[in-house]
Amino acid sequence: MTSLLGWNESTPTLTPIDSCSVQLAACGCVSALGDAAETHAALLRGERALALQPVCGSAGGDPVPLSLLAGRNLDETCPPSWLAPVKKLMRGCPDAPWGGVRHPVFVTSSNFGVGNLFAFRRFGGLSHLEYGTPETSVSVIARELGWRGNITILSHACVSANLGLMLAARQLASDIADEALVLTFDFLSPFVAGGFYALKILNSEWPAPYQARDVSAIGLGDGAAFAVLRKPSSGWIIAGQTLHNEMHHFTAFPAGSGGFAACIDPLVRLASGRRLWIKGHGTGTLESGRLEAEAFRRACPASPLVGWKGSLGHTLGSNGLVELAVALESLRSGRIPGTVGSAAPTFSENVSLGPIVDSSFDGVVCASNAFGGAHAALLLCHA
Amino acid sequence: MLERYVSCLGTDDAGVEDPASIRARLRGVFTAPFGRRSTILGLLIGGVLRKALERDCGAIVYASAFGESRTLADFLDSFPHPSPTLFQTSVHPSAVQQVMIDRQRPVTEYFPLAGGRCLVARALLTALLSPADRVLLCGGEERGSWMCDHRMASDRGFAFALALERNRNASTQGRLRLEPIADAGGSLSAAPWMMSSSEWFDLLQAGRGYSGPISAEWRLELEWS
Secondary structure: OOEOOOOOOOOOOOOOOEOOOEEEEEEEEEEOOEEHHHHHHHHHOOOOOOEEEEOOHHHOOOEEEEEOOOOOOOOOOOOOOOHHHHHHHHOOOOOOOOOOOOOOEEEEOOOOOHHHHHHHHHHOOHHHHHHOOHHHHHHHHHHHHOOOOOEEEEOOHHHHHHHHHHHHHHHHHOOOOOEEEEEEEEOOOHHHHHHHHHOOOOOOOOOOOOEOOOOOOOOEEOEEEEEEEEOOOOOEEEEEEEEEEOOOOOOOOOOOOOHHHHHHHHHHHHOOOOOEEEEOOOOOOHHHHHHHHHHHHHHOOOOOEEOOHHHHOEOHHHHHHHHHHHHHHHHHHOEEOOOOOOOOOEOOOOEOOOOEEOOOOOEEEEEEEEOOOEEEEEEEEEO | OEEEEEEEEEEEEEEOOOHHHHHHHHHHHOOHHHHHHOOHHHHHHHHHHOOHHHOOOOEEEEEOOOOOHHHHHHHHHOOOOOOHHHHHHOOOOHHHHHHHHHHOOOEOEEEEEOOOOOHHHHHHHHHHHOOOOEEEEEEEEOEOOHHHHHOOOEOOEEEEEEEEEOOOOOOOOEEEEEEEOOOOOOOHHHOOOOOOHHHHHHHHHHOOOEEEEOOOOEEEEEEEO
16 A cells, blocks of 8 residues: 655645545435435436425424435434335345445444434433434444344544545555445434524525535435445546545634645646546535635646535535436446536536436546535546 | 564553543543544544654544544434534544644544444554655543444444554554464464453553554554664
8 A cells, every 4th residue: 555645744735645445336415306316316406305394304494405214313313214215216236245345334424313313312312322323323224134243433524434444445545344335324404404593604604515606504304325346347437536634623613724625736746647626525614615626726727527415415424425427327338427506607617517427427526525624525437 | 574673662551431420530631622622532642642742743643433422422412502613523433633733733544443343453464555754643432422332333442552653763652563364374263352442541541562463454553662
């Protein structure tokens, strides 16, 4: 395992590429718009899954844009209403002795079963507690899916899925694993909606990623996804991954933030010679949207930038892999959904508002951000 | 075989110490705003990381099963008027983030692990697979409030931090080595137990060595100079 840029820990804004190239052997997701193919098709049509709903579920509150899976309510049930969709999603996962010695599993989420913890505290019912911590919620999934015990649980807010992908790649590159499974899930509850509402970025406005306007607004969405990684041979590969943590403020970036470029620039250099498009993080907050759009404009001005959270909402810890599954559909089909929910003027001229039909693209950089100035990005391309 | 040298070790056995006492005990070692505003787990982690953070690092691996259980409980109880401050500090990776934000110290990699039956083994493997020359491995638990009654929080407070380096140097205090159990001549069925975070902490606190399995897949050799 080597670093393409070399580590220089006295200048930590220089982010190396993890050169553990891996094959994306299988990938799937579920969002409020359906599975990966259905989500991709709906985004191409410009459909918006978000709908205004009371922020605290049955307890009411201001209307905020949420995209819940069909049949799900914000108030969590027991067993949790996310369990059946996760099990259905995993029917698309290739069979393997997952959780065995050479088949590690990485489960990532920002919120795990916290909706059950909220339900217990607000309404009672000890049975909710079986799902209330990361460990217990993952244990339920492992039992339902017949996994063995080699499971790593990660939680780093909205870059959680990216960490799972990176650790899986490292175990493959180190010959510790033959195949690795990454499962990510994040389902909304009053706990999560109430938290973002308290931060005043979840409000009654619709999110418009990369649109230059006066209001910051995000939407939140349900999401789950999986990826099976193998050592690279052929097909689609994750050619490189980057991470960077600014550690400046929980919810703000430093002036002239270099965190976006620290993750983006090495991947753009790695993709030299390829025709790239960009799937940005693009939540709809003004500061991060402006910084991200500018960083991509500087690094790869000819590459169109799109973001999908104006339709799907921000699927939190799962967003990196949910949107990777849709990006894979886009690369396969040569049809890339535009930035649904946004309108001109945009923060930079490289933002694409409408869908792009062009089969000559041969790579996509996918980016995610999180609390604490956490950045993650990866390059998906054909081997 | 995966190997790293321990160049710095910090531990804090807070046990059942109450939050006010922990805050008073550790307040003086931090900036005033951090001492006032940090979560209890943030204080414990900040305390054990202090010496390790005197030098740069390329990666931090953090292991906690319950994370910010007190803040999580307080945030739940803030409804129907949810607190923005409690929300953002209740997220799992918050303890280390509070420390690093207070110091305005960026870091390339940050891997917060969130429980699981083999948390110690997973955290060690994550640290030893990092390409960074210097990795900080830290973790711990704060003693929970009402969530303890439901085994959803720790009933013991503790924190640890180790600086792990690729090469032996003048500051080396010990060595960590992970070997796959099959390669070590054992079999999967011979792995009798999994080392808990609390047991791992006790090893570090006592400065004891260890040679044996820590999960079904991994055997740990821990030696002190």
